[in-house]
Each structure stands twice: as C-alpha cells, then as structure tokens.
Amino acid sequence: MPANTIPEKFTGWAAMAKDKDLVQWSYTPKPFEEGDIDIRITHCGICGTDVHTLECGWDNTTYPIVAGHEIVGEIVRVGKNVKGLKVGQRVGVGCQSDSCGKCPECKSNKENYCREASVMTYNGVFSDGARSQGGYADYIRVPFHFAIPVPDAIDSASAAPLFCAGVTTYMPLKEAGVKKGMSVGVVGVGGLGHLGIQWAKAMGADHVTAISIDEAAKPDASELGADRYLLVNDPEQIKKANRSIDVLLVTVVSRSTNFADLVSLMNTGGKILLVGLPNGTYDGFPPWAMCERNISIITSLIGSPSNIQEMLKLAAKKKVRVWVEKRPMSDVNAALEDMRAAKAHFRYVLEN
Incomplete structure (x- = not known):
C-alpha cells in the first residue's frame, strides 16, 4: 500500500478516563521514521493487563489510551532502513514496541529488560515524546525490530494471544x-x-x-x-x-x-x-x-523479539493452540465486560 493511502490519523477504541466505556478516537501516531513499519491490524487479543491498565489498576495510566498488545496484521508500509520485512507480510507485535538498543540487556537480546528506554506498546512514550497506542485500532506504527513474522501454520486469531x-x-x-x-x-x-x-x-x-x-x-x-x-x-x-x-x-x-x-x-x-x-x-x-x-x-517479564520468534516456532512445531473466541472490534466494550466476569474460554480476540 503506498504511504499516501495510509491515513495520517489512526482510529482506535480508547478509554478517555478511568471507569469509562471505550469510544472511537482518532489520534496521530508517532512520526514515521525509516526504521518503522505500518501495520493494518486484523486481530488483537484482549489481555488481563489491558483491563488493569484501562482501570488504572497499577496507578500509571495516561488517558486517553488505546489498549491492546496482542496484535497481528499485515504490513502496509516499510521504511528504507527496515530489514527482513516487506509489504504484505503477516506479523505480530507484543507488549513492547521499542527499546534503547544500546544497554547491556538490549545488546544481549534481552530488550524486554531494557534499562534505558523501553517503550510498552501502549501507555508508553517514544524517544521523540510521542505516546504509544495499542491494537484496539485500525493501524499501528512500530520500529520493525519489534514486529515478528507469524508462521504459516498458525492462524491469525490464534497467533495474537501468543504475543503476550x-x-x-x-x-x-x-x-x-x-x-x-x-x-x-x-x-x-x-x-x-x-x-x-x-x-x-x-x-x-x-x-x-x-x-x-x-x-x-x-x-x-x-x-x-x-x-x-x-x-x-x-x-x-x-x-x-x-x-x-x-x-x-x-x-x-x-x-x-x-x-x-x-x-x-x-x-x-x-x-x-x-x-x-x-x-x-x-x-x-x-x-x-x-x-x-x-x-x-x-x-520474568514478557519476552524479547528473539524469544517470541523461538516461541512461535515451537508453537507451530508442537501444535500449541490458543483457545479463542473471536469478537468484532466494535464489540470491544462487551468483550471487556465478559473478560472482567471471567467468561473468556480462554482468550477473546478482536477482529477488524
């Protein structure tokens, strides 16, 4: 997809304040850099962390916020410095979408423990000051290092929860x-x-x-x-x-x-x-x-990009499967209520 056909503003389902239903909200993503990719989101799992964060359960939520960090979709734009990924490829994004790349943890493939500039996929802040927003949305923009190809043997709905x-x-x-x-x-x-x-x-x-x-x-x-x-x-x-x-x-x-x-x-x-x-x-x-x-x-805290890659390979090889119930993205508020009521069997996945 040519860059000029990707909207300047992305649209997601956002909490505007604590204890409020999510509403559709258009926002400007981080400025596109040559190491970034844009992903058209097809699936996003609902995680317990989403609920904690939307409710400010850990006392660190900045509103408005678009949650969702179990993301699968199709790459629609790649920067000039992107390596190993291409437009049209199916990838996923997990809990983390950036790190400093320079600290001892990052240099040893433990970016999930980055000590300098770890950015969570939502409720985080990039180095340029832009806030990160998550996968209850139509698109997401992330540095390519944190987008992981999904094996052909795993369907998108089942793949999404694997990323968290x-x-x-x-x-x-x-x-x-x-x-x-x-x-x-x-x-x-x-x-x-x-x-x-x-x-x-x-x-x-x-x-x-x-x-x-x-x-x-x-x-x-x-x-x-x-x-x-x-x-x-x-x-x-x-x-x-x-x-x-x-x-x-x-x-x-x-x-x-x-x-x-x-x-x-x-x-x-x-x-x-x-x-x-x-x-x-x-x-x-x-x-x-x-x-x-x-x-x-x-x-332990989530996993690094290399950890996610090896996990996906094992899931494909051993046929580890996520038990999911698919819900339309527009049904997100009802799905969250069902999640809070422990009705999920075992994961809800939102579909665009």
Whole structure:
C-alpha cells in the first residue's frame, strides 16, 4: 500500500478516563521514521493487563489510551532502513514496541529488560515524546525490530494471544529448564494456564498437574494434556500430592491462595514461577518451608523479539493452540465486560 493511502490519523477504541466505556478516537501516531513499519491490524487479543491498565489498576495510566498488545496484521508500509520485512507480510507485535538498543540487556537480546528506554506498546512514550497506542485500532506504527513474522501454520486469531500470554508463560518455563523427566504444575486453567500446560508438554515434561479452585476446568485440563488435576482448596488432595512437583507455574493469584500449600507440593530444589500479577503485592510465602526444600522463585517479564520468534516456532512445531473466541472490534466494550466476569474460554480476540 503506498504511504499516501495510509491515513495520517489512526482510529482506535480508547478509554478517555478511568471507569469509562471505550469510544472511537482518532489520534496521530508517532512520526514515521525509516526504521518503522505500518501495520493494518486484523486481530488483537484482549489481555488481563489491558483491563488493569484501562482501570488504572497499577496507578500509571495516561488517558486517553488505546489498549491492546496482542496484535497481528499485515504490513502496509516499510521504511528504507527496515530489514527482513516487506509489504504484505503477516506479523505480530507484543507488549513492547521499542527499546534503547544500546544497554547491556538490549545488546544481549534481552530488550524486554531494557534499562534505558523501553517503550510498552501502549501507555508508553517514544524517544521523540510521542505516546504509544495499542491494537484496539485500525493501524499501528512500530520500529520493525519489534514486529515478528507469524508462521504459516498458525492462524491469525490464534497467533495474537501468543504475543503476550504465549511468551509470558513460555519464558519462565524455558528459564526453569523444563525437560523430559520433570514434573510441572500449573496454577490456574485460564488464559495463561491453558498455554502453560501445553508448553510444559511441548518441552517434554513427563507429568503435568493442573491446579484450580473447583472442578469446572477439569475436562479442559485433561483435553489440554494435563495428567492430574488438583483442587488447591482440598487439604486431602494437597496432602497426597506432597513433594510431587519440580516446577510450579503460578498464573493466577486469588485472596484465598495459600502459598504454604503450594510450597508443600514442591520437590527439594523446586522452582516456583510467578507470572500472574495482582493489583498489589504477593504475600503469604512461608520462608522456613521454602528454605527447608531449597525452593527458588523465578519471575520474568514478557519476552524479547528473539524469544517470541523461538516461541512461535515451537508453537507451530508442537501444535500449541490458543483457545479463542473471536469478537468484532466494535464489540470491544462487551468483550471487556465478559473478560472482567471471567467468561473468556480462554482468550477473546478482536477482529477488524
């Protein structure tokens, strides 16, 4: 698409203030630079982080804001300095859309931990002062390094959530060294957890335990490949499962979460991976129990462009699939309400 046919202003669904429905809003994107690409958005997943940010749950939201960082679309414009991408190519953009490129983290392919100038795909600020806006929109403009080609084996609706939910669950399991011979537990069988179960299997784990608060998700867990299902609030089940898990991926934390029970599931030298971020802090860790079993905690933040590329390759190879329900982009307010009401099974994806 010639540059002169791309609108000067993009149009998205924006929150103009806290606790307000999203409305259509036209805005000027960052100035186009020769290392940028423009993407016509076809799909955008709804993430829990979107809800937190729209509601100012982490107290750092600047309004108006267009959320959405699980983006898939078609490249319609490329700058002269763009390498490896071309007009017409299908790509995705995740939580991050720029970094300094110079700090030790960026130079070691850990741009997601950039210490100088990391820019989130929405609610961020580029080096020229322009604000970043996300994927509940018709177009997005980003530096090409943060746009990742989507493998042909993955359809666009399924690919979109992989750019956040996918890499958020993939990375800690990779860093924990999940492999054949290991036992993995996944707390929560939802938007993150249903992917965690599949990643553990794809990485070769011998035994995967799905852990939830009720029986409702048991059939889904079994279909996803879980070998065992535990009720976290059933003392007898927790007791029988003592010292049976090497790596525990915690994707959701509720007020009733008892970390002492979760620690009791861990083998000596086990690793607890925290990826579910609450509005507030984690508490309730039992230090003595953790010391007695040499338990370590691993945290991670999304993934770098190279991490996303390798994750997509594994998803295509092992047929990891996101369970999605597609909704029209114009239905975004209703979809967000359903997300808040925990009706998603397991991810909503908006379509243009």
